[in-house]
Amino acid sequence: MRFDKLDLNLLVALEALIDESSVSGAAKRLHLTQPTVSASLNRLRDYFDDELLIKSGRKMILSPKAIELDAPVRTALALIRREITNPKTFDPTQSKREFLIVASDYSFNILLGDLIKTCERQAPRITFTIIPPSKRAIARFQRGEVDLILTVSPYKIEGHPELALLQDEDAVICCAQGAFRSGISRQQFLNAGHVVAQFGEERSPATMEMHLAELGLPRKIEVRLPSFSMLPQAVTGTDRVATMHHRQAEHFAQWLPINIHPLPIEVPLIEEIAQWHHTKDSDLAVQWLVNQVSELAKQQTSFSQST
Incomplete structure (x- = not known):
């Protein structure tokens, strides 16, 4: 499709090029070859009469024109995706939708593992890509690329x-x-050796770590790991301890030799939430996904209360 001599498909390439500041990165994200994306960049340069990406040492940086185009390109593509390309009906039994979800291993162990099992039977053509929380993942959510994010309330994203x-x-x-x-x-x-989970390249702490820091309670951290799921195995055979959400601890206690004790320090309860980009409110597939996760959460709560 063309508008004012601009192939609108080039806007998708431009969005990826702006995000990645790299032809190879944009190609990987768009599932295209580098020569194809290079050709798109050349056409964009001709149309806008600007380099858009400028070589700076070993990296490429955005030109002032590319920075200027960033917001309007995102707005235009979000409108097209929301109002034009979204189907007006959604049949999970026939849909070939691929959902992109941001979630920690806790969310997978407690909710998403059951979701993908259920969907194998009820929505056999739907596929899932689940990525861990990180600054990069949050940026993708802010751009409207992510369908759903499961997180805890202190990390919720305002405006969605x-x-x-x-x-x-x-x-x-x-x-x-x-x-x-x-x-x-x-x-x-407080005196024990601790194993802790930290997330992403920025090593974001778990909420409990944030609460202990606020209380000014230092501990002896001896091992740092990139996920909650590694904590149980890391304490077995040692006198170290770790802190994790109770539901996930119960999950691993089924097959690992660990004991679970109440946390001897008062901290707030954890609230797990789902968020979706505000532009996906009318996306029937995303709303179906939210409902599926919500129903599984209700079952999880009922099971926990009855045991």
């Missing part, structure tokens, strides 16, 4: 719809044969 899913509490895990197998006091907790 949200739905409360479930609550959880932090718990201490330790080796079932270790020094704290029978329980752990506040002072023992």
Whole structure:
């Protein structure tokens, strides 16, 4: 499709080039070859009479014109995606939609693992790509590329719809044969060697770490890992302890020799929420996905309360 002599498909390429500041990065994101994206860049340069991407040392940087085009290109593409290309009906049994979801391993263990099992039966053609939280993932959400993000309320993204899913509490895990197998006091907790999870290249802390920092309670952190799922195995065979959400601790206690104890420090409950980009309010597929996750969360809550 052309508008005022501009092939509108080039706007998609321009969006990726602006985001990635790289032909190879844009090609990977668009699932195209580098020569194809290079050709698109050349056509964009001709149309706008501007280099758009400028070589600076070993990197490419955006020209002032590219920076100027960033916001209007996103606005135009968001409008097209929302009002024109979104189907007016959605049949999960026939849809070939690929959902992009940002979620931690906690969200996968507690909710998304069951979601993909359910969808194999109820929506067999739908596919999922699940990526971990990071600054890059949040940037993709802000651009409207992500269909759903599962996070905790302190990390919610302002300006976008949200739905409360479930609550959880932090718990201490330790080796079932270790020094704290029978329980752990506040002072023992603070003196013990700790294994902690930090996320993304920026090593964002878990919410419990944020609360302890606010309380001014230092600990001896001996091991840092990139996910909650690694914590149980990291404490087995040691006298170290770790803190993780209780539901996930129960999940791993089914097959790993760990004991679960109440956290001996008072911190707020964890609230797991779902968020979607405000431009996807009318996306029937995304709303179906939100409903599926919400129903699974209700089942999870009911199961927890009955045990």
